[in-house]
Amino acid sequence: MNLPTTQITYRLTSKSGPEAIKRFEEPLNTDIDAYEVLIKIKAVALNYRDLIITTDEYVVKINDGLIPASDASGEVVKVGTAVHDLQVGDRVITNCNPERLFGHVKDHNTGIGNGKDGVLTQYRIFPHYGLTKLPKDCHLSHEEAASLVCAGVTAWNAIFDGKYTFTPGQSVLMLGTGGVSMIALILAKAAGAVTIITSSSDEKLRYIKEKYGVDHGINYRTHPDWEKEVLKVTNGEGVDFVIENGGNGTIAKSLASTKIGGQVSLIGFLSSTTETPDVVGLALLKSLIIRGVAVGSKELSEQLVHFVHAKKLGMPIAKVFGFSEEQVHEAYASLKSQSEIGKIAIRID
Template sequence: MASTQVPPTTYRAYHRTSGPLPQSIELHTEPLPHQLSPHEVLIRVKAVSLNYRDVAMLNGHYPTDHENAGRPCSDCAGEVAAIGGAVKDFKVGDRASTLACAGVTAWTALRRPKEIEPDTAVLLQGTGGVSMFALLICIAANITPIISSSSDTKLSSISALSPLIKGFNYKTQPDQAAQVKQLTTGKGVDIVINNTGAASLLADLGSLRNRHGIVSLVGMLDGQKAEWDPNALMLVMKKLARIQ
């Protein structure tokens, strides 16, 4: 028997507030579109979560422009409620979920990953979500992950996941570039996933191989200030490095 359920005419949406910082989020009721454009998909959201990116926007710490009073929640999951006429890869009732934002970020920061040689190595700063996703991708792709942490207990636990994993405590061994060179027999890493921000950029460049290494700027956990001479960025040219 065909369903006689009448589709709703409104939906609930959370937006960031406007005005002075820190901001918050507030609930709005908005009209549901009566007709989708050909390539649109309407998702009935079942679950959402606040990402660190969302929190940074609310507190004025996000380093790029973003929509005023925009919608938070970088991660969500639900089911397909309706599709536009040109949509072919989904059907109504399909479960629709985004891979967690940290997973997509790690995949992109590792260049999806490609151009893998037998000695390819990656430096992961910290043990947060992006680093943990990247760690698992590295293991699957036979890439050597070098992970830093302030906790020896965490390093020990993580190292048990795979013999590929290497690590060091950045509190007791603060010279990142020296530790990376030691762990890679002097070669350096192919990619640094920078979760800390601009302050470590020179150390990141110093941790790279001498040719064609990449620093993937992901986070800002150490703030947005740096105390190094801007001329030091000439190291990018010396190493034929790339910052993305």
């Protein structure tokens, strides 16, 4: 395959926000070792953390000149001499921590798009084991496939991994209508869950009911005591699983929304509250399982791809932007606005 000698790459030039992400034309390194592959990136999906990385508010140290974003879908264009599991032309998605094949992440600095350079670039070299291969006849667009990497694997981990595993007929509560929540809704529904989602907007809830068939929608603005609404629609019992995206500002209500013995997955920190609520009593009295979820391993990514492919599930792509500097900035602005439902993606031509 004829490869170009240069490529377009975006880099974070200061920690002053998304406008500091600048476009560069750089030499393309195609010199891979025996166990590496070169990927042509076709689409990138953004996550909330990509936004806070631009202002250095994320948990790991952000290097100067970082290539942002972790979630990419692409095509293999060159393989090392010792690589046997991937071939030129295969479709692949990235994993947030390429070294995390199984189990938990030990060092968060190994994450791409935060500790290490990410994927907002036309080509990138990966170790062959750090990617998840998509099936040959995969129905997903590149944007949909990219959305599985962080939001998808996190949602999968929260519902289907861990000691307390999901059984069809159980209920799952998702907080907000962002990427993690919407993919959790799609997966939970396909697996036979009763689904409940909260949102700041009746319009978003109407859309989600119509398009995704969520069983119950609760507006947390017009129902500040939304946990009472959750109890109402679950016969006073509460839900089996909570996708806890809000953090300190929502955790107490999430615990109050959970069934005795249920599981709350601590995933996000979208609420701005810094006060630590008193949750010990509730968790203890209801024998709750509180489980920290940090994305997931390649093993979970492969399980997710298998499930999504087997059930031919579509992913919730809200908007797709282009690869010009202006479009990249617009993509980040759209993410920041929180006006969309699901994922914001960038297509790389």
